[in-house]
Amino acid sequence: MNTYSYEKNQEQFMRALKVIPTGIYGHLGPVEGCFIPTSAYPFFSQRANGAYFWDVDGNRFIDYMCAYGPNILGYNDEDVDAAAAEQAKAGNCTTAPSSIVIDLAELMVDTVAMADWTFFAKNGGDVTSFALMVAKAATGRKKTILVKGNYHGVAPWTQKLGYPGIAAEDVSNNFYVDWNNYDQVENIVKEHPGEIACFMSTPYYHPVFADNELPAPGYWQKIRKLCTDNGIVLAIDDVRCGFRLDMAGSDHYFGFKADLMCFCKAIANGWNVSALCGTDALRDAVSSIMYTGSYWLSAVPFAAGIACIKKLKELNAPQMLIKNGRKLTEGLVDTAKNHGYKLTVTGVPSMWYMRLTEDDSLMLHQEWVAECVKRGAFFTNHHNLFMCCAITDEDISHTLDIADEAFKVLRKRPPTTINSVI
């Protein structure tokens, strides 16, 4: 099995560095994207289709990052893209919005169990930030309880004091608790009566650099009751999990009902839209807030979203993704075992997290992943991975062959130091 080389990727990256700070920024870039060692990774794609993307050197990858989530049906899904193309001919970003926005809002309300209404924006962060504003408007309070390690976007309130560009005031209304620790939440609520506007969390714990954790039995039901009893808005950030656990919403999957649900990645298979869904009790609060953006009512992503959600429902996508994720991860665990390694897999299998255990330096895991990437199975380190509906049994089988080969390489040599183009 030949390993890939990345000459054109490196050339393009050097070109990018001149006009783009860090070359590629954010979660798609080598710095924040957990592309370690960077020498093992492609930086720029040329094209994509189904479960694959091809980089600028022509290397093909089975893509288990799915653009960090948006690719749920498979790249360039023909039904979604045909709907987008058809809408583009009629109109996209227009002074009076297309009535297709109503069609998608009705479909969201019909699909998401807790939703009485939907509000569309562009980024996950648009709707997590808006959820806090809605909670503040509805309650007249300003404090929020967040779970340490959860990611809710990049707005200053989501970041940490001491991070570049963040002022103390940006995070001064946040309380932080540990995941699955109900008592901490309850104590904060007791110690600050009438002050907590919102409890916001992902439906389960999927941070970076840590095993993912499902909610403990009864956790969400107790949180729900605590919020209801104390007039606190319960907001779920379903940006990453949304439609990968349950088409009716991840609160539904875990047996409770949120007041607000934030969706983004899987709505429109990569076409640019996010959504806040909510209950009737919060309709007036939403309506009271000035919140908008230049492209927020553009019609093309709405057309794509309608086609995507309908297809996800037809396929029963969450079940398919969980089943195939389980097949893949069980195979990876077995493959590791055959070579004397232990691979720990956590989270829901449609968006699992994995790490080689007995590897405190993390370098063994990183080297194994690097050997997989260089052979065409695209994983990143220390971040959950994603399944899409286009991944076939053959792709899974090929991935297991790659994993096997990568373990062989690992056994043949001692760990090396991290190399990097940065």
Next chain:
Amino acid sequence: MNTYSYEKNQEQFMRALKVIPTGIYGHLGPVEGCFIPTSAYPFFSQRANGAYFWDVDGNRFIDYMCAYGPNILGYNDEDVDAAAAEQAKAGNCTTAPSSIVIDLAELMVDTVAMADWTFFAKNGGDVTSFALMVAKAATGRKKTILVKGNYHGVAPWTQKLGYPGIAAEDVSNNFYVDWNNYDQVENIVKEHPGEIACFMSTPYYHPVFADNELPAPGYWQKIRKLCTDNGIVLAIDDVRCGFRLDMAGSDHYFGFKADLMCFCKAIANGWNVSALCGTDALRDAVSSIMYTGSYWLSAVPFAAGIACIKKLKELNAPQMLIKNGRKLTEGLVDTAKNHGYKLTVTGVPSMWYMRLTEDDSLMLHQEWVAECVKRGAFFTNHHNLFMCCAITDEDISHTLDIADEAFKVLRKRPPTTINSVI
């Protein structure tokens, strides 16, 4: 000249109200969109082309709002949309971004005089918020000076204390000055030595509900010197003006050089992208900040942006828009005069502001605008209007006929009360 009726618009709006708070939210909606009286306005479009959109009742409008700015070449521009469609076939939102992001970054750096680098996001508000974070990271300070009445998006720091969902901490690092008042800026800088990270403003004053105002002679040059002398980052919000005044940037148009420039609306003719441009001195600060979003490196809007900017340069779009805007507004002023009214026009003609004077209640202006809209010339009230390159002399002539007819109606009747579907 028949007036339009809006039965299907009203029906769709009633349908929307069930699943979308306020039916249509934000600046495209009847509540915040200055669609007064709402009975005169269409709510939903069916299709758009060139300078026109058609509503769900089939009424055609010459569109002088241009989707609040993004429509600069004309709706569904064939060059832009062909580039977008071609890129969509290759790939859009992928795990490794397309190298087309570099092409657009190079084009931005080549086009915008002050730009050494470009950072892309999705909303204008993404890049105005990021500009503040960059300024804070670069200076280690946290205070910002803003101009009262300027619009920089919807993030909490852009809003006012007392608005729903806004906490005191959200705006506690803001100082506010009057437009064109250099002394106020200087005083704040003197009173808070070493505390001001950023002065942010639009390049000229284009608030709602007020005549627009150009910078006084020497204003920007004095502000530039004050910022340089005191280590303050000068950030220009060119979201609305960008590429409607000068392809090299609105700071260039007014003869100064900003440190950061925020672009959005006119970059890609409605395809979803925004950009922060900056100087080399701020490259490290940008690189230090975690700032990203799910779709920020999607390729389709980049392809559209390249096609759009190239075409804008070929057309010398800002000059064309200013010339045609002048032709239209001079015609409107004359038409008003013929009927004994005075129409005051302010701002740069490519995005002018207008109001009927001697009308303290604003209702005369609103009634005249309503009569124009009902005959197919789409204006809004109390907000600047926009020219696009697809507007022809014939469109302008037809608009003047509509304006004339609307003034005739105004003269025949006393002002009525505002009616509304809300």
